[in-house]
Amino acid sequence: MSSQPSALADTAGVAGQASYLARLSARISAVGNALCVGVDPDPAALPAGFTPDVHGVERFAALILDVAGARAAAVKFNVAFYEAFGSAGMAALERLRARVPKDVPFIADAKRADIGSTAARQAVAIFDALGADAVTLNPYLGRDALEPFLARRDRFGYVLCRTSNAGAAEFQGLDVDGQPLYLAVARRVAGWAEDGAPVGLVVGATAPAELAMVRAAAPALPFLVPGLGAQGGDADAVLRNGPATTGSAGTVRGGALLVNVSRGIAAAALGPTDPGDALAAAVDHWATVLRC
Amino acid sequence: MSSQPSALADTAGVAGQASYLARLSARISAVGNALCVGVDPDPAALPAGFTPDVHGVERFAALILDVAGARAAAVKFNVAFYEAFGSAGMAALERLRARVPKDVPFIADAKRADIGSTAARQAVAIFDALGADAVTLNPYLGRDALEPFLARRDRFGYVLCRTSNAGAAEFQGLDVDGQPLYLAVARRVAGWAEDGAPVGLVVGATAPAELAMVRAAAPALPFLVPGLGAQGGDADAVLRNGPATTGSAGTVRGGALLVNVSRGIAAAALGPTDPGDALAAAVDHWATVLRC
Numbered sequence: 001m002s003s004q005p006s007a008l009a010d011t012a013g014v015a016g017q018a019s020y021l022a023r024l025s026a027r028i029s030a031v032g033n034a035l036c037v038g039v040d041p042d043p044a045a046l047p048a049g050f051t052p053d054v055h056g057v058e059r060f061a062a063l064i065l066d067v068a069g070a071r072a073a074a075v076k077f078n079v080a081f082y083e084a085f086g087s088a089g090m091a092a093l094e095r096l097r098a099r100v101p102k103d104v105p106f107i108a109d110a111k112r113a114d115i116g117s118t119a120a121r122q123a124v125a126i127f128d129a130l131g132a133d134a135v136t137l138n139p140y141l142g143r144d145a146l147e148p149f150l151a152r153r154d155r156f157g158y159v160l161c162r163t164s165n166a167g168a169a170e171f172q173g174l175d176v177d178g179q180p181l182y183l184a185v186a187r188r189v190a191g192w193a194e195d196g197a198p199v200g201l202v203v204g205a206t207a208p209a210e211l212a213m214v215r216a217a218a219p220a221l222p223f224l225v226p227g228l229g230a231q232g233g234d235a236d237a238v239l240r241n242g243p244a245t246t247g248s249a250g251t252v253r254g255g256a257l258l259v260n261v262s263r264g265i266a267a268a269a270l271g272p273t274d275p276g277d278a279l280a281a282a283v284d285h286w287a288t289v290l291r292c
Numbered sequence: 293m294s295s296q297p298s299a300l301a302d303t304a305g306v307a308g309q310a311s312y313l314a315r316l317s318a319r320i321s322a323v324g325n326a327l328c329v330g331v332d333p334d335p336a337a338l339p340a341g342f343t344p345d346v347h348g349v350e351r352f353a354a355l356i357l358d359v360a361g362a363r364a365a366a367v368k369f370n371v372a373f374y375e376a377f378g379s380a381g382m383a384a385l386e387r388l389r390a391r392v393p394k395d396v397p398f399i400a401d402a403k404r405a406d407i408g409s410t411a412a413r414q415a416v417a418i419f420d421a422l423g424a425d426a427v428t429l430n431p432y433l434g435r436d437a438l439e440p441f442l443a444r445r446d447r448f449g450y451v452l453c454r455t456s457n458a459g460a461a462e463f464q465g466l467d468v469d470g471q472p473l474y475l476a477v478a479r480r481v482a483g484w485a486e487d488g489a490p491v492g493l494v495v496g497a498t499a500p501a502e503l504a505m506v507r508a509a510a511p512a513l514p515f516l517v518p519g520l521g522a523q524g525g526d527a528d529a530v531l532r533n534g535p536a537t538t539g540s541a542g543t544v545r546g547g548a549l550l551v552n553v554s555r556g557i558a559a560a561a562l563g564p565t566d567p568g569d570a571l572a573a574a575v576d577h578w579a580t581v582l583r584c
Contacts, residue, residue: 080410083417087386090379111406115457118372125375140432144459165407167436174476176466
C-alpha cells in the first residue's frame with residue numbers, strides 16, 4: 001500500500017470505480033466528522049406512530065437514513081435487523097439501500113465468512129445483490145474464507161478484531177505466543193493489506209486499552225469502531241487511537257476512522273420531540289463529538 | 293446433560309416441542325444413516341433445462357430436497373446461495389423450507405454471531421422467520437454473542453470448531469497454551485453444553501487427525517461434519533471419530549453424527565441421466581457409505 005495521498009485516487013475493480021478509501025476520504029472531507037450512523041431499528045423500540053413490524057422498521061430506518069445521509073461520514077446497516085422479517089425485510093433493506101445518497105458509503109454489517117464456494121455467494125449477496133460499499137467480516141475461518149470479498153478491490157472489508165461485547169475476551173483474549181488472539185488477527189490482517197487487500201479492522205470503543213494496542217500493531221489500517229452511545233464506549237480514547245497514522249489511510253482526514261453510533265441516536269427519537277428533529281439533534285451531537 | 297436415553301424425550305422451549313436431539317435421534321433411527329444433504333445450488337452448475345437464475349436454483353433445490361427428504365437424516369441449506377439473489381432468493385428459501393418434511397431436521401448454515409441486541413435479531417431471523425431447527429454459529433465473538441441462539445432450548449447450534457477449508461489453520465491452528473485454538477473452542481463449547489446449552493460442533497472431514505483430537509476433547513458433543521464429496525474428506529475417519537461416545541448424544545444411533553454432502557450429490561445431476569434419478573442414486577450411495 002502506497003503512503004502517497006495520490007494512491008487514494010487509484011481506480012480499482014472492473015467498473016473502474018474509485019477505491020472505497022478514496023470515496024470514504026472524499027466524504028469525510030466533505031462532512032468533517034468520523035460519524036457512521038447505524039441504521040438498525042429494533043421493532044420493540046420505535047417512536048410512537050411507528051408500527052412494531054417490518055413497515056414501521058422501514059419507515060423509521062428511512063427517517064434515520066435521511067437525517068444521517070445529510071450529515072454523517074457513512075451509514076451502517078446491520079442486516080440482521082432486516083433478515084429478522086425474512087424476505088419482506090430484505091426487500092425493505094433493498095429499498096433503503098437505494099435511498100442512500102451516492103456519495104455516502106454504505107456498510108453492510110453482516111460479519112460474514114465461509115469456505116470458498118460459499119464465500120463467493122456471500123460476496124455476491126453483499127456486494128452485488130445489496131450493493132454494499134463495505135462489509136464486516138469474521139476472521140475465524142482464515143483468509144481464504146474471505147478471499148471472494150478481498151478480491152473485490154473497489155469494495156472493502158472490516159475484519160472483526162476486538163469486538164465491543166462484554167464477553168469478547170473469551171476467545172479474542174486467549175494468549176497466542178505471548179499476545180492476545182486479537183493482536184495476532186490485527187497483525188495478519190495488516191499483512192493482507194500490505195499485499196493489496198482492501199481491509200481494515202473492527203475494534204470496539206468499549207475496550208480503550210485494547211484499541212490502543214491494536215492501533216500500535218496495525219498503524220495503517222482503517223478502523224470501524226462500534227460501541228459509543230448505548231454501549232458506553234470512551235470517545236476520547238477512540239479519537240486518540242482510532243485514526244490510522246501511516247499508509248494511505250493515514251493520509252485521509254481523521255485517519256480514515258469511522259465511529260459507529262446506532263442505538264445512541266435512534267433512542268433520541270423516543271422522547272416527546274418530533275422524531276426527525278430529535279434524530280437530527282442527536283446526529284449533530286455525535287458529529288460534533290467526532291469532528292475531524 | 294443426562295446420560296439417560298430418556299433425556300432425549302424431554303420437552304424444551306415454550307412450545308413444549310421435543311429437543312432437537314430427540315427429533316434428530318428419531319430421524320436417524322428411521323433412516324439408518326448419518327447423511328445430511330446440503331441443498332446449495334450454484335447457478336453456474338445447474339443441470340440442462342434449469343435457468344442460471346433464482347428460478348432455476350429454486351427448481352433444482354426442490355428436486356434435491358425431495359430426493360433427500362425421503363432418504364437422508366437431515367438437510368442443510370447454506371443461506372448464502374439464496375441471499376445471493378436478494379429478497380427474491382430469500383422468498384425462494386422460505387418456500388423451500390415449507391417443503392421440508394416435518395420429521396426431517398432443517399439446518400440453516402449461516403455461521404452467525406453478533407453482539408447481544410443484534411444476535412437476538414439474528415436468532416429471530418434464523419429460528420422464527422426461517423423456522424430452522426438448527427444453525428451454524430461462529431465462536432470468535434464469545435459465548436455472549438451466541439446467547440440468543442443458545443437460549444432457544446428447542447433448537448440447536450453447531451459452533452464452528454475446525455473448518456474444512458484449506459486455510460482453516462491460519463487462526464484455528466494458533467497455539468493457545470500448548471493446544472491449538474480449535475481445541476480451546478471445543479473445550480469451551482463442551483462446557484456450555486454441560487451447562488445445558490443445546491450445542492454441538494462443526495468439524496471438517498478434510499482434517500481427520502484434527503477431528504480425532506476434537507472428539508477426544510469433546511466426547512459428548514454432536515458433530516456436523518462437512519467436507520466429504522467435492523472437498524475430498526476421509527469417510528472412514530469421520531465414521532470412526534465423528535460419533536459422540538458419552539452423554540445424551542452418545543445414546544443416539546450413530547452418536548448423533550451428521551455428515552454433510554452438498555456438491556458431491558448435486559454434481560451427479562449434471563450427467564446424461566435424468567437429474568432426479570441421478571440425485572436419488574447419489575443420495576443412496578452416500579446414505580450407504582454413512583450407514584449407521
